[in-house]
Every structure is written in C-alpha cells, then in structure tokens.
Amino acid sequence: MKAITLKNVKKDYPGCSVPAVDNLSLEVEEGEILTLLGPSGCGKTTTLRLIAGFERPDQGSIALAGRIVTGPGRWIPPEKRKVGMVFQDYALLPHLTVGENIALGLKKETRGRKVVEMTALVNLQGLENRYPHELSGGQQQRVALARALAHNPVVILLDEPFSNLDTDLRSYMRREVTKIIKAAGTTAVFVTHDLKDALAVSDRVAVIKDGRLEQVGSPVAIYRHPETEFVATFVGKSTILDGVIGPDRRSVKTAIGTIPCAHTHNHLPGRQVKVSIRPDSFELDPAGDIRGTIKETIYGGNEIEAVLEARTTNGPVDLQVHIHPEENTREGTELRFHVLPEFVAVIDH
C-alpha cells in the first residue's frame, strides 16, 4: 500500500494566471523519504499544505495510507489525518517545556511513556524540562521532529527544515534527521529549494516547476540522467547542446564532436535531440578532441568551476567544466578534454 497517493491534484490561487499546483500525480512508498525540490514559488509548499489539510485542492484526490482524505465530496480536517508536521520555524509552543511540547495532543495514558521514548529517539534525554528558547536551533528541530513523530503519523511532512540552520549544523542535522526518521520507520516528505538538502536526505527526489512535476527519481538518477532541460540546469550545472543520435545509439553527434552518452532513451539513430553534459563528464586530457580556452573561473577550494569556450565549425560554444584545483589555470589558458559517458544524458523536448 502506498503511504501517499496524489491523483491529478490541482490548486488554483484564484486570480493567478498559473495554477499553484497543476495536475500533480505522485506516489510515495511506505517508509520512503521523498523530497519536493524546486525554486521558490513553484508550488512545493502548497503541495505539502494540501497533504496536511491546511489547503483544499480544487481538483483531484489525496489518499494517505489508502484512506482518501480529500477528493470529490470528501474532506478530512487536518487534525484527523494522522499527519505529522515539522514547520520551517519549528512552531514550538514557547510557554510549554520540551516534554509538554512533545506530549501535546497525546492521550493521558500514553503520554509519559511516549515522551521518554521520543526524547530517547531524538537524543534529547535530560532536556525535558527546558523551554524552547533555552535550546539551540538543532535541538529545537529535534523537539519539533519528536513532537511530530509521537503520534505515530502515517506520514511526516517537513517544510524547509534546514533553512534556519547555519552551514555546519545544517549538514550535521541532515544526517541526524534522516537517521531519526529511518529509525522511526516513518514515511517522510521534505520540501526544499536547496539541492544539497534534497540529494543528501532523499530516497527519491521530485523536481517541481510551476506546479508541475518535471521528474521523479533517486538522487543519483536525477543528477546523472536529467530528463528535462529544467532538471539539468536546476539540479546542478550542465551544458546543453543540440545533437543527433549516433548509429550505435550510445553516442550523440554535436557541434563539439561525437560524444559518448549512457542515457539515450532508446531514441532511434539520426533523431534530433538535446543533450545535457554535466561538468563532471569533462576530463582533462592532453590528447582530447575537445579544445577550448578558459573564459571564466570560480575557485571553489576543492575544485575549480570554469567556463570553457570551445571552437567549433558553428562558432564558439560555452562549456561548463570542473577542473582539479591542482591545475594552474588562468583565463586564456588553452585546455583539451574528452567526455566520459556517465554524466551525459539526452533530454526530451
């Protein structure tokens, strides 16, 4: 049984020319962590609020653990959906202690046992009697998580959970939160606009643009084999080129030469396509076929992001490449590359 099923869900904010959520269908497996990834205003938070029941869809239906919670002629209010929510600002009640926050809404009989169980799960033993303002950002987030998990929810929803944390704590809490959710065995839906968040915590990522689903897949699949131009450029950097599928179906002929491609979608040879080449596919090679001069560089410490201007028969083409930081590169340096097939993908258009 699927933990969440969205079927053709549509939500208009009346008066907007573009729907907030447009005919979205999505399934989330039990125990899975799924992330809704997209730029701000793409409808991902609205999707989350639709699942929670803070908004009503105009069309379509949503089922949680097989029970339809919203659909034609059916509406279950948020308090009866068994959905846990972790808010961006945590929404801890300032006048209640950690223990009281976790116990909120629990039955008297189970309250004590649950609080002990949950503080152990999120590793906050001994802080039950503190107030939220006495906790660090990371601890507050654990409380919010414990409070949401205490009800054994069918699914737990997390709205931009890491956006209020600074960089170090952020990468630590990504691991912690994932660990806790996996330990609790709960299904979880994250919302984020941060690529690193999405790739780090998810079993699957759903990329959303203008309320529509662009692509769903594992972090690796999303990064290696983007299916649309938007996914290719939003999820990391990419060079997009026009090309024609080669006769072996394992290569694409482009302006910078014939490049190997691991993901051609079984298109027939000779078909006009666009191809996305990740910077990681370009490997420095003194004997490589692709030549170009460095146009811009951004030094990133562990790597150099560079734009390479390649000369082709159709004029110059800009390529996004990564260069090992050891290399001594300057603008104007001429370099040669070859292409590895793993991070090259044909994108549909």
Add this chain to the structure above:
Amino acid sequence: MPEKETACAENRIAYYRQAALENPSRFRLYIWRGNPPGFIPEALALVTALVMFIPILYVLVRGIQGGWERWLTLLDTRIPHLLWNTLSLTVVVSLAALLIGVAAAWLVTRTDLPGRKIWAWLLALPLVVPPYVGAISYIIVFGPQGLVRNLVGEAPFDIYSFGGVAAVLTMFTYPYVFLITSAALKRFNLNYEEAGRMAGLNHLQVFRKITLPLLRPAMGAGVLLVSLYALSDFGLVSMLRYTTFTTAIYFQMGSFDRLSAAVLSVVLILITLVILWLEYRTRSRQRFVQDAGTFRKPLPFSLGRWRLAGLLGLGAVVASALVLPLSVLVYWSYYGIARGALDGRFLEYTSHSLLTAGAAAIFCAVLALPLVYLKSRHPSPVSSFYEKLALAGYALPGVIIALGMVFIFNSYIPALYGTAVVLVLAYIIRFLPQAMQAESASLNQVSPRLDEAGRSLGYPPWQVISRIILPLIRPGILAGMALVFVSAVKELPATLLLRPPGMDTLAVRIWIEASEGFYDMAAPASLLIIIVSAVPLKWLINRF
C-alpha cells in the same frame, strides 16, 4: 504563506467578486476572501460590534431629527461660542503638549543629560493622575482661596482663565506625545542620520531635515491622542469652570433638554471625525517605514553649557505635573484622614468603584476576544468592518455615550434604566477598544504556524483556541483587563450621568466634594485612584 498567494492577492479579490456575481451562494466566500470563520465566533463578534455602535448611532439619529428650529437656534446662539472655546483649547493644548513632549523625549533619549532613565520615568508618571484630580490640586494651590493667596495675600493669576485651563490640561496630556516620540526615537535607524552627516549636514541640519521629518508619524500619533483627549475631557474643564462641548452637553442633559444635547453631540462627533480623518490623511500620505536595521546605541549628543537649562526645564515639568499634585494630595489626605475621611462611606464608594470597574474589565476581556480573533486569523473587509464598529466608542467623549444609553434605555428597556447594568455597559462601550488593542498586540505575536501545529497534532479549531492561543495571549488579556479597570475607575462623566441613585463611586465623590470645596474629603479618594492607576503603568507605557 506561499509566495504565489500573496503575489496574487489583488487578482484573488477580483476572482471571488466574479464568483459571487455568478453564484450568490459564494458571496460569503467573497466577502471573507475565501477564508470564512466558524459560526460561533462570527456571531459573537457581530453582536458585540452592534452593541458597541448602536448608542452612538442613536445619538446621531436623534440629533439630526432634532428639528430645524432647534438647530438654527443653537447655531445662532451656543454653537459658535462652543466651537471657539473647544477648538482653541484643543489647538493650544496640542501644540504645547507637542513642544514639551518632543523636547523632553529628545533630551531623555539622545543627550548626555544626567539621570536620563529616572527622568524618563518621572516624565511618564503624570499619565496616572486623572486630569480632574490634577485640576483639583491646582485649584487648591493657585485658586482664589488657595495656598498661594493665603501666603502672599492674592492669587498670582486666575486659574479659571483660558490660560489656566490650557496649562493644566497640557501638564496631564503631554506624556502621550512624550511616550510615543521617545519610543520612536529609541527605534530610530541611525543610518539615516549618519547618511546625513556624510552628506555634509551639521547636527542642527540633520535634526531639522532628517530626524524631525522621520519622527512626524510618531508626533502625529501623539498629537492625535492629546487632541482627542482635549475634545472629550469633561472633569478638568468643568472643575476649572470652562465651557466646552462636553460640559455644555452635560448641563443640557442636566436640564433634561436631551434633544439639544443630541444636537451638540452631533457637532462634537463631527469635529472628532474631522480630526481622525486629518490624521488618517497625513498618515496615509507619508507612509514611510523605517526598516529596523541592526540596533545601535546612538552617541549621546553633548549638551555642554545647555545641560543646566535642560535639567531646569525637565525639573519644571516634573514639578508641575507630578510633584505639585502629589504633594498637595498627600498633605490634604493626611489632613482629611485625621478628620475621619476613611469612614464606612468611603469603603462603600470604593467597593462601588471596584465592582463596576471589575465587571467592565471582565466583560471587555471576554467580548474583545472574538473580534480580535477574526481580525487576526480571518483578515478580510468583514472583520475590519466589525472592528471599526466596535472601535466607534473609542474616540468619543463619555457624555455622548451616556446620552446614547439614556436614549435607548429610557425608550426601550426602562426596567434596566437607573441600574448598575447601564453604567457597566457604558464602560464597556468606552473601553472595549483598550482590551482589543492589548489582546490583538498579543495575538499578532502568535504565529499562525502554531495554530497549524495544533491542528496537525489532533486539536480541532476550538481546542486550538483554548489550549494554544489563550494560554499564549494571557499576558495581553490581563493587560487589557488592567487598562479597562483603571480607565473605568477614573471615568467621570458617564458615571455621573448613569449611576443608580445612591451608588456613588470614588470618582463621583471626588467631583462632588471638590465642587463644594471639601478638599480634605476629596484627597484620600484621589490618592487611591492614582495608586490604582499606577498598577498597569508598565503596560500603559509599553503600548507606545
């Protein structure tokens, strides 16, 4: 909120309007902007708002129906004189309070004057002295039979003159300007001033071209409060035998010429509306918002040789607005208590004050909740409309509300006329806005995300209110109750007009005793009122 929703707010209104035109059953959705509240809170808010508004409406209707003859006679005889008296007093007091308030605020927040923290408190304290009590203390000292005359042989000036009234009224109203302006000065983003210095302006030019214009909204708000007070004051002007609209309405009612009282009330309501409209217009024109930036303590302006002048000035204000009234009252209380002023009757007056003001405080705290909840959680033209109806009594003088109550209870509910119920209701109408302001300030601090957290944890809406919202806004509810309680204890005109026979309160006794010259009898009650008023001072100051 999702960005898209806010970005499309205006189109959304058009959408709901269209939907309502096509299908009348969606009308409710349209007027509530797609987010209608539950039935019970809306019904409570609507009934409260109507009860707040009806007496005022009734005064207006009765006044307009007063008849041509009466209007013409009054316009010919009384109104020009009253207009001149009222408006000149309002203008002079507003300007004087502005001058004192802004100067004191600047000295206390931005200079190196010694003891600034203490001065800030002393300058705010006159707010707890009811102006009619202040007037009594001035009569005791400077009146024709006052202390000064007894010492020197003649009164130094006529306290019963325009100058006397204006000076005394200024002393007890400037704290409004002072508190609002110093709060604004404390929040002031110093970058603006520094940008001015960078552009080559000197201290004085910076003050004139940057600080003062940016303080204008705050000064406007302060002057608005002062002028509304000057228009509505009854106790002080009647003590000092000055005639304004409020005293004229009061004496007209005393002689049972209620229709003339209603006509005069209509004129006074119009003046109040004009002032509110002027304030609204200036505020909407210059709606600049200072972004807070990071707070920095300003480098205090060095007064140098002017320090002594500053100290003397503030000293004079505190001496006349605080030290003089308090010491006079303490002296006469001592004298009065020695002569047995604290007898059984005094206890009786006190209990009447506490009972009526306490009932008003509790009702206000409860009745304000649905109005405030709708405004905060279901913002829409409807909730704003309910709020405006409920706020109607706020700016209006007590005599007008008393007149409305007399009309309505006399005509429709005579059984209750002359009972304490009418008096408490008048307090509620006058002071509910104070409870609403305190509660909504509290509620606006509570993020709607907390409501949603409650819903996701299994609470239905009413439990979200009782378990999450109410505990969180308890300080606001208590502050509102305290403010209403104190205002009701101090209230004079409506109490004089509506109290049941034999049910005198502290305020009423002060007025009666002082009118007859028994200052030793008035003083202990005055002192008690001042002490009670000091209790919510913290909240009173935080409102600004």
